[in-house]
Amino acid sequence: MNAMRPYIALGKREIWEHKSLWIVPAVIGCLGILFAFYGSGALLVAAHQGMININSNITGVDRMEGVRAFIFGSAAFFNTVMLFMVWFYLMDTLYADRKDRSVLFWKSLPLSDTTIVLSKLFTGMVTAPALMLAAVVVTEIITGILFIIALSLAGVNILPLVFQPGTIILAWITLAFALIVQSLWLLPFYGWFLLCSAWARKLVLAWTVLIPLGAMLAERLVIGTHYLASAIFGHIVKMFMMTMSGHYSVNGVSVGSGIAVGADNKHSPFWDHGGPMTLGSLAHMFAQSGMWIGVAIGIIFVLGAIWLRRNHSEI
Amino acid sequence: MSVLIKARGLSKRYGSLRALDKVDFDIEEGCIVGLIGPNGAGKTTALKAILGLTGFDGELDVLGHDPRKAREQLMQEVCFIADVAVLPRWLKVGNALSFVEAVHPRFNRERAMHFLERTRISQKSRVGQLSKGMVTQLHLALIMAIDAKLLVLDEPTIGLDILYRKEFYSNLLNDYFDGKRTILVTTHQVEEIEKLLTHLMFIDNGRIVLNDSMEAVGEKYTEVLVNPDQTERARGLNPIGEREIFGKKLFLFEGVERGKLRQLGELHTPSVADLFVAKLKGAVQ
Numbered sequence: 001m002n003a004m005r006p007y008i009a010l011g012k013r014e015i016w017e018h019k020s021l022w023i024v025p026a027v028i029g030c031l032g033i034l035f036a037f038y039g040s041g042a043l044l045v046a047a048h049q050g051m052i053n054i055n056s057n058i059t060g061v062d063r064m065e066g067v068r069a070f071i072f073g074s075a076a077f078f079n080t081v082m083l084f085m086v087w088f089y090l091m092d093t094l095y096a097d098r099k100d101r102s103v104l105f106w107k108s109l110p111l112s113d114t115t116i117v118l119s120k121l122f123t124g125m126v127t128a129p130a131l132m133l134a135a136v137v138v139t140e141i142i143t144g145i146l147f148i149i150a151l152s153l154a155g156v157n158i159l160p161l162v163f164q165p166g167t168i169i170l171a172w173i174t175l176a177f178a179l180i181v182q183s184l185w186l187l188p189f190y191g192w193f194l195l196c197s198a199w200a201r202k203l204v205l206a207w208t209v210l211i212p213l214g215a216m217l218a219e220r221l222v223i224g225t226h227y228l229a230s231a232i233f234g235h236i237v238k239m240f241m242m243t244m245s246g247h248y249s250v251n252g253v254s255v256g257s258g259i260a261v262g263a264d265n266k267h268s269p270f271w272d273h274g275g276p277m278t279l280g281s282l283a284h285m286f287a288q289s290g291m292w293i294g295v296a297i298g299i300i301f302v303l304g305a306i307w308l309r310r311n312h313s314e315i
Numbered sequence: 316m317s318v319l320i321k322a323r324g325l326s327k328r329y330g331s332l333r334a335l336d337k338v339d340f341d342i343e344e345g346c347i348v349g350l351i352g353p354n355g356a357g358k359t360t361a362l363k364a365i366l367g368l369t370g371f372d373g374e375l376d377v378l379g380h381d382p383r384k385a386r387e388q389l390m391q392e393v394c395f396i397a398d399v400a401v402l403p404r405w406l407k408v409g410n411a412l413s414f415v416e417a418v419h420p421r422f423n424r425e426r427a428m429h430f431l432e433r434t435r436i437s438q439k440s441r442v443g444q445l446s447k448g449m450v451t452q453l454h455l456a457l458i459m460a461i462d463a464k465l466l467v468l469d470e471p472t473i474g475l476d477i478l479y480r481k482e483f484y485s486n487l488l489n490d491y492f493d494g495k496r497t498i499l500v501t502t503h504q505v506e507e508i509e510k511l512l513t514h515l516m517f518i519d520n521g522r523i524v525l526n527d528s529m530e531a532v533g534e535k536y537t538e539v540l541v542n543p544d545q546t547e548r549a550r551g552l553n554p555i556g557e558r559e560i561f562g563k564k565l566f567l568f569e570g571v572e573r574g575k576l577r578q579l580g581e582l583h584t585p586s587v588a589d590l591f592v593a594k595l596k597g598a599v600q
């Protein structure tokens with residue numbers, strides 16, 4: 001445990017500085033719970049007017065799909081916000097130290113530049129998703145209980161239908177795995193943000209966006225191709241297909257969570273089988289060459305950020 | 316006494332500017348060395364090289380390490396205050412203590428708390444809420460609680476009022492310096508530190524123009540308040556400095572026997588500031 005102490009301190013340090021890492025998921029969670037209150041109230045009203053009719057012939061498979069749709073669907077919203085949050089965090093983190101000159105204080109401690117840069121990457125890749133997942137789980141438990149209570153007040157007991165601990169826990173584990181896969185998949189972007197954060201003298205946001213856009217434009221005008229643009233956008237689109245595509249059916253009603261990819265997932269080249277996100281479909285992402293090319297590019301960017309932090313840390 | 320820092324042919328260029336030009340020096344254990352020079356003379360570059368914050372040419376050995384290669388090992392035994400107010404504004408005092416305690420094996424939290432108790436700094440405060448003087452007190456409390464062999468201070472009191480400046484150096488001397496530790500300090504306010512220095516180093520245009528112990532400086536350099544009738548004779552002894560004070564001439568001599576000088580007028584030990592001016596004027600000529 002003692003050997004881990006400096007690393008735990010480095011992890012905490014990032015959360016002290018960037019409070020948004022836990023405040024943002026907490027705020028979204030509270031909003032979700034607020035909406036659930038409103039929703040369950042509306043449900044009660046609707047039930048009193050006789051507008052709700054739960055089909056008791058729901059099959060086991062549909063029940064599982066419904067629970068998963070609820071768990072993945074609400075997580076998708078948290079995740080979208082988190083991705084922007086991590087972008088802004090990584091872009092700011094090395095730059096902020098240079099701007100207020102506190103980099104000189106951090107460098108006066110026996111911590112290597114590699115350790116410091118990696119602690120920031122770890123925060124973006126692991127800490128932020130972990131805090132987000134914790135908020136998702138708490139929010140889903142509370143909102144789930146709210147809906148169950150509201151429906152039972154309306155005279156419908158759905159508890160036996162939705163209380164499937166195995167399915168619920170597996171869905172959360174799948175979500176955790178999806179977040180790890182997503183962090184690895186997005187490593188080239190994360191590395192790029194860190195590199196810009198270590199390099200730019202000001203306007204980091206502009207540089208993170210304008211350099212790739214400029215490179216795309218240059219390729220288009222000079223060579224007339226658009227390989228870079230397809231590589232970058234293709235990588236993002238593939239990621240959303242992986243984490244957000246899903247096509248669930250609850251009692252015959254299709255519930256799409258996030259971006260629907262085509263009408264039929266079975267035709268998507270990114271699933272080896274149709275259906276929603278599973279541990280297997282996520283593991284399949286590791287067989288994509290795009291994953292490893294991205295990771296390699298990401299590592300190069302991170303090494304660049306470490307080099308800049310070591311040799312050119314002053315603004 | 317063992318040599319703590321050894322520089323041989325230490326050079327650093329920024330484009331065509333030579334910030335350090337083949338500099339040689341040794342710094343021994345247990346010294347308080349003042350590194351004095353005009354702006355842009357290469358002081359900060361020398362300190363940065365010693366701390367592993369910049370690349371350089373030549374040889375530099377700090378506590379047996381090459382600072383370019385082993386900065387994190389070096390920082391176990393070397394502390395520095397690069398400037399006032401580089402602690403981040405968002406950091407809480409209590410968290411600063413916890414952080415340094417977790418990452419620095421030689422940090423003693425009780426010691427830091429002991430120093431902080433003497434100030435008006437609360438553990439719950441954020442750095443951003445403290446005055447500049449208090450931020451320096453906090454930084455010094457953190458640094459003094461680290462059992463380091465070498466402490467490097469680069470203009471540690473710039474922009475502070477006289478009370479904080481006095482307190483800074485008296486804390487350093489009374490609570491930190493124990494005769495074994497080594498302190499390397501640069502400052503513009505030479506008068507404030509000259510009494511605590513054991514060694515003096517002048518740097519100008521990337522070269523070292525003086526490097527001696529304070530004792531040797533006192534023996535080598537003599538200031539003479541020359542009687543008016545002796546002025547020409549004094550000039551004949553090649554003074555390195557000449558200035559007028561209350562209508563009398565004040566000459567500064569380097570390496571001239573005191574017996575000879577006594578005939579000219581009243582002898583004094585020159586202040587570091589006067590010595591500095593004389594030495595640097597000489598270097599310009």
